[in-house]
Amino acid sequence: MGETQLSAVEAELYDRQIRLWGIESQQKLRAANVLLIGIRGLGSEIAKNILLSGINSLTILDDGVVTEEELLKNFLLSRSSVGKKIAEEVMVKAQALNPLVKIVSDTEAVGKKDMDFFEKFTIVIATGIKTDLLLKIDKACHSKNVKFICGDVFGTFGYSISDFQEHKYIEEQIQLKGKKRDHKGEEKQTVKVENTINYPELKKVVILPNSKQSIEGIKKKKRRNVLFFVMLTLIEFRNRHNRNPSITTKNEDLKSLQEIKSEIFQVYDIDPAKVNDDIFDLIFGEVVPACAAVGGVIAQEVIKAVSQKEVPIHNVFLFDPITYNGTEECVGA
Template sequence: MAEERLISAEEIALYDRQIRLWGIAAQTRMRAANVLLVNIGALSNEIAKNIVLAGVGSLTVLDSETVTALDLGGQFFLEESDIGSNKAEVASLRIQKLNPRVDVSADSSNFRGKTAEYYTKFDIIVATELEVKDLVSINGMCRQYSKPFYAGASIGLYGYIFADLIKHTFSIEREKSNISIKLGPESSTRTILDVIVKKEGPKLKEIVTKQETYKPLSESVQSDNLSKLRPRSMMKVSPVLPAIKAMWKFHEDTGSQRPTTESDLVKFHDLALDACRDLGLPVGILSPEFTTSFARNIGTELSPVAAILGGVLAQDILNYLGQREQPIQNWVIFDGASSEAPIYCL
């Protein structure tokens, strides 16, 4: 990250509660962070609100689109008078008002014209509501310079978060366990690097330092490692996961964002079944009723769903910057109909 800027006494007072929660060093890293938000929508509204109120150093909003009447339903940074204006420019002005101490700027150019060098200016890149080919492209450019990348979308009652933090080292502080902790691999993606034991009053605490290794989106969407789960566990995998892959494939095949006819719905269901097979999952987790419900939610923004996903994604950004707590590895799949948000490692 950029050279850390010292936190003033005024900022310490303002952020007192969260500094008590995760420490001055973590807050200082947040204060130095430059975040890029690609595309402004209901989900990115929530992400921007949360990280700006938490006190990141700067936020750049990148969006070349203009405000339409359809944007007003789920986006609280936009107003009716903004129709016809650039989304990034009008949203950034209102985001700035949330916390004058954060540098908020707008980039009204098209993200498809950006090169990998553009992303070197930022410490974290977040892209929302984009086509999978664009997400893969941005993720690939971020990886050239080891820049952490998040993607996400709210799809009516459903949604997802994807994280590629390349290699991320973090620490967990807790009461000392009676079980001896060994250094080395803890899972297929996680390694324990160090354990420090300290005494706090009558109790012993341990600080466990771990490192997570991530896969890029291009590899993750091809994964079939869920097929290694036990049969009963496979049947519990959220049907939203293959439906998301079907949504991307449907758009790629037809050019349409969402199915509109009965034949479209049949095609969408078949694509979801194909996605199940690609993931190594039993097709029994899907039903035509579910895929129809999911298809009819495509292209809609529901503020409560965006608030939940935006809260989770923003918190993970803050955890990453603070180098505290277990980060997302690497998918959160949200199903508002069942009120579930499982995490899958693909």
Template sequence: MANTASGANGSTGAYSLLPSVANNMPPAIPEARPGMTEDEIALYDRQIRLWGMRAQEKIRSANVLLVTVRGLGNEIAKNLVLAGIGSLTIADHNNVTEEDLGSQFLLATPSAGDVVPTDATPEQRQAADRAAAAAVVGTNRAAAVSQQLSAMNPRVKIVAEQRDVSTQPASYFEQFSLVIVTDRNPAVLNYINTATRLQNRPFYAASSYGFYGFIFADLIEHDFMITRTRGNIASKPGEKETRTRTVIDVKVEEEGAADIKETITKREVYSTWYLASDSSPLPESIRTVPRRLRKVTPLLPCLRALWTFQENHPGPEGHRVPSSDNATDRAEFIRLVNEQQEFLGTPPVAADKIREFLQSVESMREISPVATVLGGQLAQDVINTIGHTQQPIQNLLVFDGTTMQSSVYAMHPEIHLGTAQLATAPNTTAPESASEATGGAGGSMNATADRIMAAGIASAAALQAGNAADAAAAVTAVPATTIADTAMPPPPLPQASQ
């Protein structure tokens, strides 16, 4: 199944879920490279033709952490394992419930294989299904899915992490190349994103709410390369294409070629989850063009209202959602939607759309096609990020399952982006590094993280109040010597195994 993703202007285009082979795929088999066996090259041949041997080697050496494996997590894990990443750690401290069995194919039951005879009656198969379900229900969710993932691709190392990683120190995330968090509340996303920033690790967040969902990316500063036929206007190093994207390097093939090709290295800079999800306006290219502003999906203010509601109503897991049967909840949620709509400058959200969204979120039912689309989009973007090929999501993707469309918006505050946001805490010095982190989302983090988050909160409040000057003051950069100690360089390119 294919779906579409649209850019900041709301236009849509093709967006593949997993690598596929183009009709004009070259027939030659790639030559073996150090670090990859002939069997691996044969297994991943179609992918190598699509994104190249070098990118596949980077994917092969990647160590990815996936937090929470519900239906959406199942899709992401499947796609990454089949793509051939080096190691996948599945982190989920929850146990399997009966509801999970209806949306998670990785919790496969023995009755689907050779345990039940092919001539078994429907009653016998149902009895086998019930027995298999009884065996898995109540067991740890990460451990339960690990066996099926290992069977999909034995070359990928699968690790089951049964602890709640939001209670782990920031240094825990240093061991991973990239971190993905699904179906967790804003407080957890905020903590883990802060931790990954301190460890200079790319971060993705995603959730599905019935027919709706989102993907968020904070890659800090990410370089990627694209090769294309050179146009009439040549790209130049240092050229700023958008507020977030800059051309870093341009390499042109020999001038005598019939079709002159150019390989362009570009850099995208990002913001943290806290700033992008709560206080960032729409990009200027949208908010200054009425036609584009009218096309902004009403799901954007609805999602931001939901995240604010969850922050206002922490529960046992900080994950309470508004109840459509509770008049107080309804009134608060509608008020939050209207506040976000006014802040973004988008058209008012229709009452029936708010009602549909609220009902979809309240049920929290996972719809397989929605999980498939979101999981495919996120996994493809992760593969592109690890391989440093193609332009990644920048930075919030909103999915509407009723129209099967994805809209991408670059949501950033009017302050410095990228690694500069790591130097927003005055008086931060090198000794207050990520290695000193000792607490999780439920406790106190290290001084550096506390200052970064405090600065983010102050900046967000000022931006919400419409005071850009106060927002900038809240994140005033520290002296250059301190910035050199605290700001992190761009993520290093993964090295292929030798």
């Protein structure tokens, strides 16, 4: 943990948000050490928002190299970055967003990290990695009381899944102030109410074909948002192909997506007709506005988790690629 005491410079810089969520919440953010795995289109939007919030430190873990395509969706890069390590190339513009935050770049592959590596962080954010590794990281975080959130953007579709374990938070509520009345009516007061949400581990949420985990808890809810199963389809595609769907191999990728969708919908007893296969035409690449929307939500959840202020999403967020609306689902709890 970093120091919680705000300096005069920090108090002035963060004045507006201190007014929004209070000095105690800002001090908790000031002490937070955040790990961000993946600094691509979505990751750059997450980084921007949490840097501006005033955390203590941000470690950027990504072993990738900057491509021409990456320049189109990542505002933290410049043309001279092509061919260089992306975690290092985002440093200059990321630091300029908030010079008071310590930023560390790490170009080692996340799969090479020992699981003890993750225990030194307050919260871990993961993007762009396969399920088997996600589950290992979440398990390591769960055992060390480190909060965890993962998410991705596929075209204009996006999602996030949170594991904040036993999360306590403070919510401000307006209540009537006894039976007193004045000329304006009943007096009201704002009170702080403490609540707790228990989050399931990721392995109880992301259950794919051939998994040993029981799906009965997920199947219990009859009106589950079908975008949840679209999410599982895309996650399984990455697991099997070690990449996201690509526009350069669109026809074969669409065929694979339809096959995976059929498997998942069969496992969960979902009518395939509930999702038109045309939705998969919208899942190629990382569309920048979708990255901005989903990145904003993930960063917001990080701030809530760290500051323990206001109600966080419990536990899945889904961004509709057609309507651009976001919905919440409670899965596996």
